[in-house]
Amino acid sequence: MHAGEQTALRDIVLVGGGHSHVVVLRRFAMCPLPGVRLTVICSDTHTPYSGMLPGYIAGHYRYDEVHIDLRRLAEFAGARYFREQVLGLDREQRKLLCAHRPPLAYDRLSINIGSMPAVSQVEGAAEHAIPVKPIRRFNERWLALLERVRQHAGVTTIAVVGAGAGGVELTLAMQYRLRKELRLLGRDPDELRFHLFSAAREILPTHNARVRRAFEQVLVERAVVVHCDAEVRAVGSGHLRTARGEMLAADEIVWVTQAGGAPWLRDTGLALDGSGFIQVHDSLQTVSDPLIFAAGDCAAMVDQPLEKAGVFAVRQGRPLADNLRRSVLEQPLRAYHPQARWLALISTGDRYAVASRGALHTAGTWVWRWKDWIDRRFMARFNDLPAPVVAMTKPERGHGAVPLDAAESTQAISAIAMRCGGCGAKVGATVLSRALAAVHPLERDDVLIGLHAPDDAAVVRVPPGKAMVHTVDFFRAFIDDPWQFGRIAANHALGDIFAMGAEAQSATAIATVPPGLESKVEETLFQMMSGAIEVLNEAGCALVGGHSGEGRELALGFAINGLIDESLAGVMCKSGMRPGDQLILSKPIGTGTLFAAHARLQAKGRWIDAALLSMDQSSQLAASCLREHAATACTDLTGFGLLGHLVEMTRASGVDAEIDLLALPVLDGAAETSAAGILSSLQAANVRLRRALRDPEQARSHPNYALLFDPQTAGGLLASVPAERASACIAALRSLGYQKAVCIGRVLPAADDLAPIRLKL
Incomplete structure (x- = not known):
């Protein structure tokens, strides 16, 4: 997490992953501006370099060679990356309107989204x-x-x-x-x-x-x-x-x-030209709003009209980065002066190209090799990234402190001063009430006193014939998107309830937010709790209260109450496994190694995208499906990893089990990162359970072996199902959206061997 390392004073939000913005990200990586938090929001994690697209189509380049990994570049730059589609702009409230998440606040905004064929x-x-x-x-x-x-x-x-x-x-x-x-x-x-x-x-x-x-x-x-x-x-x-x-x-x-320009720009109130492009001054600041900048094909310079060419978008990156800094620092902006003529290298499909610059022209295979060298050198700046560090250089001279008003100055001093403990570490009541006023938890008839009541505790009725199921989970943020983190934290906590076959009834939250300006703390808390409440509401679970406090890192957890028949009919415990049952896993594994690799800039952005989608998928429908197919035992995969949770089940059930290593569903990239020795910090503790394996030495070389110990966040359900119903259960799970649900092994009678788990290679 970068967000918690400094007190955020101002937010610069970059909409789009165009050529100008990738240059901005790299320049901020090389020279961060203290107090300024950078966020990039884009619907595509891998942003293409237009200069190499024809070469990709012709088959000269692979996909990764012509795309910049935006998530990875943002991580390198200490920026937050939000994968999302922007739909509009509320300039009065200074917020971006998004397709799937709450509006996102900004202090300065830059738009670099290219053009669209009309x-x-x-x-x-x-x-x-x-x-x-x-x-x-x-x-x-x-x-x-x-x-x-x-x-x-x-x-x-x-x-x-x-x-x-x-x-x-x-x-x-x-x-x-x-x-x-x-x-x-x-x-x-x-x-x-x-x-x-x-x-x-x-x-x-x-x-x-x-x-x-x-x-x-x-x-x-x-x-x-x-x-x-x-x-x-x-x-x-x-x-x-x-x-x-x-x-x-x-x-x-x-x-x-x-x-033409993107359709959503028409409703922003920004001045557009006849083709729908954003009109900007030579400083790349929009003519309509001094807080908003635009560059690349989506921008139209009013004083110097430019052809829509990638060379201008690239060249605008440096002045855009400099002027975003200067705007936040309230310094005079500088003009961008585009070149009058530029070099165009146009390929002919094969490894031959034509050079065009003004009245000049030349062609040949050597021109293609020249173009190839230029393009590869450009891409290396954004894809060949060094190991992450706190800052590449010291801030440049003349880049002073971010100007603050009197109230903000007091809050900023307080945020970096010695902070109180105990109740003095709570988030302020005004900030908390404003953040929570904008979220809307589910209302249930059995919640008598809930979140928005002024009382000290919630009151929840237990319906007749029902028993309570209690669980609690809490962890630090592992991604910089508080909304996405809130969703995953809620899904993770709900997993224990669903694994037991229970209905989620109510939840209380415990949240830790880094101190800072009240507006920034409020925004972070709002985003995080919005994501969490969406998931809780979808699960029919009412948020009824909680506690918030200050801490160095963003963190969130929930104590969740569930309901189940007091006769325990339908309860899926860990102790019900029977010899002959098939072991079914509803989701792929590998989140631990992938996010360890992401922190080291060793994971592809699309791997992280896929992992987040998997973690964001609720296990509620999977649990219902497993019950319908007579599951005899069930648990959700979390920090102890697949092996740790399976050992718990075999011990409780008095049985052994066999795992088919080749059958394990694995998240994209997890085998590669674990093979490279990039493992979660909890992996070492989990590996101690290898004593539960029979003849583990024979399996060490298998690519999935290390993933047996990989800790999972918001992992899938592991269940034993009668053999005769396993195929139908897997088909039903896949029809519900658990596309990688699969049988990973079988339950065996207990043997004399002290190690309960056998591996099939």
Whole structure:
């Protein structure tokens, strides 16, 4: 966690992971600004570098070589990373409006979200064309097209609308890759037909005549049919129509033209140009709001209009970072002066490229190698990151303290002063009441006195014929997103209730929040409790009270009460396993090693994304499913790991068990990080349980062996199910969304061997 290391005084929020923002993140990593907390919010963890996209499509680069791992870069920069889609902006309250989470507060905001092909301006294009942006969705369609061409023989016609540099380069890259694939399959590459449409009278209208002639010749040689002065007016299922009435039947229509701003920008009140791009001064500050900046393709400089080219977005990164700093410090901003001419290196699909700069032109395989060297060097700045440190350099001269008003100054001094213990360490009543007033816990008839009552304790009725089930869990934050952490903390605590086959009734919370400005403490508490209450509400569990206090690190826990039939009918204890039962695990394992690797910058962002999705999945439906299929015993996987919890079950049941190491469901990346020796700090304690294994030496070399001891957070349910019902149970679990639910072993009769667990290799 970076958030708890310094008192946050101001929040700079970066919307989007474009080329300008990755430069901002790296510059803040190299020179942090004390008191300033950086947050990046983006829907895609792996942000593509547009300069290498054609090379990826052509097959010259792997996915990771052309994408910047935004989550990993944010971790390196000491920034918070929130994977989320932004829907709007409340400028009056200074908050971002998001698709799935509460509004996010900012002090300074920067937008770098690129442009979008304006498919809505052409009849049918939104429904039937494939826009090249967002690139993630285009990549999904591209991979599907690639597979379809491989699987189905016959003529395939592909139309590309837009004959600027992007459209020409993408056409040649797709054609090169697809023809190569057909040759490898022993098929005729001429099964492919490519058409390129230009609304202008020529291709590449912003480049010089020699560059245009070079590409015209290449397109003729590659048998790409070029349609000039052919504005596309309508797109249908399998066809398009131009303004001159020309019709073309096409299996795929790719849209690479008429860029515009993201639709949600229209409702922000920011000044936009005719294409929907945010108007900015030379300082990259918006003309409408001094607290908001914009850069890259989504920005339009009012005094110096620029072509939509990646080179400008990259070059704007440094002045944007500097002006965000200067704005927070209330210093004069500096102007960004774009270059009058720039170098464009445009590839022809194969390892050949054309260089274009003003009136200059050259071409050759050496130009492609030059481009490749430039691109790889650029990407290395953001993907080849050194081990994390507190700060790469000291703050630059002239970067003084963040200006605060009188009330904030008092709060800031208090936050770094010697803090009281006991009740003096509680979060202030005003801050607490404001944060909790914005969250809405579930109301239950059996909660007589709850969260918003002024009483000292909650009062909850136990319905007749019911018995209480009690559990408690608490841990420090392991991610910098308080909303996501709140959700996972609640899911983790509820797991014990569900594993017993109980209904969650009520919860009391214990929260620790780092001291700081009241507004920042309130925002953190609000975000965390919003996430937690969403999960509790979904589980039918009412938050009825709790306690909050100050601490060095963000932490959250819950004491949860559940209800179960007092006859204990339907209770799933650990002691019910029977020989012959199958062992079923509802979720994959590996959270411990993955987050240890994340802290060391050794985990891919998509691995962490997948792990968080797994941890965020409630076990409530899984528990119901296991009961319906007559589970004889159940537990949830947490800190003791798979082996630790299974040993508890075998001991309580008086049986042995066998684990099939190859069958273990494992989170993406967990095998790689554990093989690299990157393990949770609790792993060493869990490894002591290897004495419960028969002949562990034989299994040490298995890639899943270390994961037996990996501590889990919000892990899945481990249950024993009668063998005759196991297959149906697994099928039902998968239909409920537990896609990796699987049988991992079986229950055995107790043997004379003191070690109860046998491993199947």
